[in-house]
Amino acid sequence: MHMIEELRSLKNQLLFDGSFEHGTFKNIVIAGMGGSGIAGSIFAELYHKHPVCTLSDYSVPAYVDSDTLFIAISYSGNTEETISAYREAEMRGARMVAITSGGELEKMCKSTVKIPSGLQPRSALGYMLSPIVRSMVDDGSTQLKEAASVVKAVDEDTSSLRGIAESMVASERIPIILGYSPYSSVAYRWQTQFNENAKILAFSSSFPELDHNQIVALGKSYGLNKFQFFVFGGSTGRVRDRIQFTLDLAGIEAIEIPMAGKSPVARTMHFVHTGDYISYFAALSRKVEPADVAIIEELKRLLAGI
């Protein structure tokens, strides 16, 4: 599937009706790397009923036991870090769930939500996130429906997003995304989509934390004109004031990305999808193939000793 079709499939992915039984538990650990891991990070900002730890490593913390709901997310089902963490968690007696399109993980886990294969992992975020939201968030199905609707609206007019990308690439600026809680993981998603789709460095940070350190550099660093700043709109109260004052004091011009939607899931996915398109158009502007991540495949071969 061409990358543009993958992008346009997000609205339907959010309506995918996969879910899982979770029973009772006292804490949640979600393991996943990169494009799969981001589903866990986004969920952790949406869900607050139990402690949620996201894991992007080979090992699980010592506290993991039969009170833990362990959710392993790997689009391929063969991510070595996630498989390793899965094995450890299973030995500790955790309640195991997997979200995958196949691979080792599907074979290992009795409670697998099987999702469609054939996409780039990072393009399958809707398939990986929606089963968790549907199973764990009150009103999750309703929020996912609204999310599908706001995502569809982004699909219908992308010309301004193309313009933003073309202008940034023409001046070879590196994107810095200034997010705010609970959209810090979306700012990170933008970073990784610029990395993988457009093959450009990108960085993210979030209010209010950045007001305690990065603000100093925003006012006085060298090299500031090499960066393109993005800021997420729709903030309220103290955070809205912080964003306004910070940009004013530092003298930073940032492109504001408007918020859309009413529910947390819809707002999150609207910000996600906007960044997906800008990174895609940045790839086209650079004349690089958005789907190509050959260096990751080369790395896997080296690690496998091939």
Next chain:
Amino acid sequence: MHMIEELRSLKNQLLFDGSFEHGTFKNIVIAGMGGSGIAGSIFAELYHKHPVCTLSDYSVPAYVDSDTLFIAISYSGNTEETISAYREAEMRGARMVAITSGGELEKMCKSTVKIPSGLQPRSALGYMLSPIVRSMVDDGSTQLKEAASVVKAVDEDTSSLRGIAESMVASERIPIILGYSPYSSVAYRWQTQFNENAKILAFSSSFPELDHNQIVALGKSYGLNKFQFFVFGGSTGRVRDRIQFTLDLAGIEAIEIPMAGKSPVARTMHFVHTGDYISYFAALSRKVEPADVAIIEELKRLLAGI
């Protein structure tokens, strides 16, 4: 106190004998921003007996209750986000601990570890971290003693660190620190120290996660020659292979920061202190005052409507 004296005080801060009683609990939430928050993030990478959530925001998650050990860290004791989160957690019946040199927080909390005042918050990391390690980590006091010893060794010969900083500043390169687990929070500490001390932008990421996204940009981005890469040494096994292969495949030259010490706390503080010095020397090279964070004070006045 001059910044260089603040840096040299770290070894004694690690021997500060503050601690707290924590009783029984099922999860830990540590609230803190910027230079105070980093103590919580470092602790979360050292401690795995219970779920630890670090919070850099105004509100606490819904799960916080009488099973939660809530640790508020604010050097001044007046950080608005931390005070706000403290109030919420107290109303939920959490077991409350504060680490502060004074301010509102000292007045609010019956179980305060009072630490010496008069430093920049970011220079007081040893005072903020050591009570948590001493109280919560097996063998914590022994590890802190070793940490004081490796930190002292860094103090004794800083000429190579000065050279690294001078060379980076002379070519106006922006630092990118490539950490690895369990030193991801230290890579972030470097980033914030470059921001506040040297007033330059800086960014951090960590292995193995970065091999799933940033690696693509490391191989093909524009603007790569504007950055100075640092990588933490001392990794083993799969992560060591990943670091080597990633730098080779992407063609990135990185300055390797050697590991020192045997215990996790000592290794962590050695990496921390090395970065503290490089950011300090970067400030001197730029002829900016390392202690000056006037823009943060201006922001606080604007937020207070003064």
